[in-house]
Amino acid sequence: MLDEGSVSGGSASSGASSPEPEEPFIPKFKVKFSDNVSKDGESVRFTLQVSQNGLTTNMLEREFEDFEYLDHCVSTSQSSRGLIIPPIPQRSAIDPFSVEVQSKRLMGVESKILIPDEFHKDCQQLQKYLELLLSHPVLGKNEKLHEFLTQKNPPPRTKVKKGLMSKLSDSLDARKSSYRDSEEFFQKERDWVTKYQPGIAYTSEALTKITCAQLRISHQLEEMVTALKISTCPNDLVHNRQYNNINTIFLDCMDKLKVPETEDKGQQEDMALGSTLGLWSRYTHAESAMLLERTCLMVDYQACNRALDKAKPNRKEAVSTLV
Numbered sequence: 001m002l003d004e005g006s007v008s009g010g011s012a013s014s015g016a017s018s019p020e021p022e023e024p025f026i027p028k029f030k031v032k033f034s035d036n037v038s039k040d041g042e043s044v045r046f047t048l049q050v051s052q053n054g055l056t057t058n059m060l061e062r063e064f065e066d067f068e069y070l071d072h073c074v075s076t077s078q079s080s081r082g083l084i085i086p087p088i089p090q091r092s093a094i095d096p097f098s099v100e101v102q103s104k105r106l107m108g109v110e111s112k113i114l115i116p117d118e119f120h121k122d123c124q125q126l127q128k129y130l131e132l133l134l135s136h137p138v139l140g141k142n143e144k145l146h147e148f149l150t151q152k153n154p155p156p157r158t159k160v161k162k163g164l165m166s167k168l169s170d171s172l173d174a175r176k177s178s179y180r181d182s183e184e185f186f187q188k189e190r191d192w193v194t195k196y197q198p199g200i201a202y203t204s205e206a207l208t209k210i211t212c213a214q215l216r217i218s219h220q221l222e223e224m225v226t227a228l229k230i231s232t233c234p235n236d237l238v239h240n241r242q243y244n245n246i247n248t249i250f251l252d253c254m255d256k257l258k259v260p261e262t263e264d265k266g267q268q269e270d271m272a273l274g275s276t277l278g279l280w281s282r283y284t285h286a287e288s289a290m291l292l293e294r295t296c297l298m299v300d301y302q303a304c305n306r307a308l309d310k311a312k313p314n315r316k317e318a319v320s321t322l323v
Contacts, residue, residue: 029134044064074139084286176299181291203277
């Protein structure tokens, strides 16, 4: 028979081997972006409504540089090692030169169309970024994130730029990406990212090209309709009357096409599918960065083990005492 102590020890061991599942993480805050977006030169201020326990606690104003600094603080914190950090969206073009360059890249070099400010898209993407951070079971507890959502004044706007040494370090780390992972699970993840990341990025770019093509066609049709409306001829000659009749029929067809609605449909598709594909593309890039960091640590660890094996016996003993 087992005594009481052995029974209690057995139950403790059983409980330790199969622990109870953790409760789902509940975000401490909820964030909603307001349509109130102000632009002053190259500065764009977004209005955030922060709520806690169903009650609005703060109405904050933040610029894109504030989000960049938050992303820097979260990604460099010690608790984020080995995590896929939700990616921050790309900054939109604001100054006139950048807007012109982006418009010519998307609409064509000869196009005179300038893409207007799309603050609604920026609000949607930044709100999704904060929601992903808040719902993360580890990053959602980050103190910098809580300060970002509770303090009235934004953090110091410091431009985060990589120095020369950081770029050289990234280049050296990239050379280690060809090493095979020691665990099969992470190696399969690397293979998946390597296979599908280019396809997701290509699909996102292709959808952007389709949306821009719809926008170009819409504007060209509007210009053609305007030109035809003012090019009517007097009905004194037979061929003039025929031209006017054909012109009227063509304009009726253009009205049935509802050119402005075609443009709105393209923008809605870009907001829905385009934003999702863009998020997937940024997420696969973030996962690739995390897996590369793991590979670099694994290579360094294996190099240290090889150096330890080659060390002299007295040095091995000294290292073992330190470990």
